Structure formats: structure tokens, C-alpha cells
Amino acid sequence: MDAPTCLKKLEHVGVLAFATVDGHGAPQVRCISAIHYEPDALYFFTARGKNFCRELLRDGRVQVLAYTMYKEMIRLSGTARRVPDEEQAEWRDMIFEEQPYLSNVYPGDTRDIGVVFCIKDMAIEYFNLGVSPIFRESYAVGGGMVAGKGFAILESCIGCGTCRRVCPQDAIEEGRPYRIRPEHCLHCGNCFENCPVSAVARLPK
Ligand code: SF4
Ligand code: SF4
Numbered sequence: 001m002d003a004p005t006c007l008k009k010l011e012h013v014g015v016l017a018f019a020t021v022d023g024h025g026a027p028q029v030r031c032i033s034a035i036h037y038e039p040d041a042l043y044f045f046t047a048r049g050k051n052f053c054r055e056l057l058r059d060g061r062v063q064v065l066a067y068t069m070y071k072e073m074i075r076l077s078g079t080a081r082r083v084p085d086e087e088q089a090e091w092r093d094m095i096f097e098e099q100p101y102l103s104n105v106y107p108g109d110t111r112d113i114g115v116v117f118c119i120k121d122m123a124i125e126y127f128n129l130g131v132s133p134i135f136r137e138s139y140a141v142g143g144g145m146v147a148g149k150g151f152a153i154l155e156s157c158i159g160c161g162t163c164r165r166v167c168p169q170d171a172i173e174e175g176r177p178y179r180i181r182p183e184h185c186l187h188c189g190n191c192f193e194n195c196p197v198s199a200v201a202r203l204p205k
Contacts, residue, residue, distance in 0.1 A: 003139040004039040006074050006124045011037045013066040013074075018044075020055040020062055028055065034102055036095045040141055041120045042076070043083065045095045045102070047113045056080045056117055064119075071130035078122030078144055082115060091116040123147070133169045133184040148203040150187040153177045157199040163191035 010016060015033045022028050030052055034045040042064075046053045056062065064076040083091055092114055096102045106114065121143035127136045138146040153163070157177030164172040171184035172191060177199065180191070192200040 001126050001128075001135075001137055003124050003141045006076075006126050006139065007037050007039065007042065009068055009072065009074055010042075010064070010066050010076070011035075013068055017065045018052070018062055019065070020052065021059060022051065022055055023058070028052070034095050034099055036091065036098060041118055042122075043091045043095065043116055043118050044080075045092055045114050045116050047106075048115055049113065053115055057082065062119065071128065073125075073127040073129070075125040075127075076119070076122050077125075078119040078141075080117040080119050083118050088116055091118075133171060134186060135183055136185070137183060150182060150185050150203050151180055151189065151192050151200050152203055153180055153191075154199045154201055156197060157195075158197055160196060162194050162196060163200060166190045166194045 015031050016035065017029050018032045019027055019029045028051065032044055032046070036043040046056070060079045060081060062078060062080045064078075066074050068074070092111060095116065096106075096111060102111070120141070122141045123144040123146045124139045124141060125136065126138070128134060140146045153172075155177055159174075159176060159178065161174070161178070163178060164170075164174065167190060168188060169184050169186055171181045171186070173179050173181060192202060
């Protein structure tokens with residue numbers, strides 16, 4: 001898996017959940033399909049009057065989530081930036097061409113109320129629950145940064161093997177210390193809760 005393939009998969013899903021934070025710190029989620037996909041970026045259209053637009057202009061942080069028919073979760077965390085004025089019409093018209101229903105929603109010149117945003121700096125999480133063992137990976141695109149998540153085993157591990165026995169995905173291998181294979185870890189926390197010497201740490205440490 002890689003970032004461009006994840007973006008392709010998002011394109012196939014079509015309608016994505018976009019989460020922002022409003023002025024009161026409350027989560028707000030919308031389904032968005034007015035999107036154009038590049039191999040390393042995502043352009044989307046909304047209208048100036050919408051709270052969504054105001055939240056993007058004020059803060060810009062956005063999380064995008066999709067779930068495929070193959071039980072793959074793809075989460076994109078990034079910063080949405082308003083496309084420069086001189087490029088607005090070009091990207092907007094491309095989105096309208098690719099999503100013909102938009103011409104019914106915003107007929108004629110009413111599409112001028114729209115604003116196009118772009119996400120170029122992002123981290124993408126891919127999480128596949130449809131394979132055994134489960135598989136996850138993260139990718140940084142542009143200036144995006146991947147944050148460590150889940151759990152890790154510390155040097156204080158005494159090698160008792162308890163974590164390995166309670167792991168639902170057989171994601172822990174023997175060693176000194178034992179080691180979690182992050183690509184197969186559910187982040188369920190069973191190893192963390194059962195280690196007798198607290199040698200499993202939550203990430204980021
Ligand atoms: S349960 Fe704790 S001490 Fe035992 S092997 Fe796992 S990490 Fe090491
Ligand atoms: S968090 Fe869960 S899946 Fe991951 S290593 Fe620990 S027990 Fe296994």
C-alpha cells in the first residue's frame with residue numbers, strides 16, 4: 001500500500017466524511033463528494049456561506065474518513081488551504097465536470113458562490129480489517145507528519161510472554177525485549193493491560 005493508492009481508494013468510495021472543529025471546539029462532520037483527486041493532493045468545493053467553509057478558513061485542520069467494501073479504513077489528516085484566486089475557476093470547473101450533479105445544485109453562475117480548498121500536506125492511515133492478520137500503515141504526503149500511535153514494549157520487559165498470549169492478532173514476537181509488529185497491531189491495549197511489569201507503553205510516550 002502507499003499514499004497514491006489510498007487516494008485512489010478514496011476516489012472510488014466517492015463520498016467522504018470530512019471532520020472539522022467549530023468555533024466552540026465541537027466536532028462537525030459532513031459528507032463531501034465534490035472532490036477532485038491528484039496523486040498527491042485532494043481538491044474540494046464548498047460554498048462561502050457554509051459553516052464548513054468558515055471553519056476551514058479559520059483553522060484549516062481537517063480529517064477525512066472512508067471505509068471501503070473490503071473493510072479498509074482510510075483516514076487522512078491534513079490542513080486544507082484555500083486555492084489562490086487565479087486558480088479557483090480552473091479547479092472548480094474541473095470538479096463540476098467530474099461531478100455532473102453539481103450543476104443541478106449550483107446551476108449557471110451560482111457556482112461562483114463556491115470556494116475550492118486543497119489538501120497537500122497530510123498524513124494517511126490505512127487500516128485493513130479484511131485480512132488476517134490485520135494490516136495497518138501510515139504515510140506522510142507533502143509537509144504532513146505521521147504521529148506514532150498504539151503501543152511499544154520497553155527495555156524493562158522480563159520476557160514472560162503474557163502479552164504474546166493475550167494478543168488477538170499474534171502481533172508480538174519474542175525477543176529481549178519482546179517486540180510489537182506495528183503493522184499488525186489493533187491498538188486494542190490487551191498487552192498494555194496484562195503486562196505484569198508495566199513494560200508496555202502507550203505511544204506517543
Ligand atoms: S507481558 Fe510485559 S514483561 Fe511479559 S513479555 Fe510482554 S512486555 Fe515483556
Ligand atoms: S495492542 Fe492489542 S493487537 Fe496490539 S500488540 Fe497489544 S494486544 Fe496485540
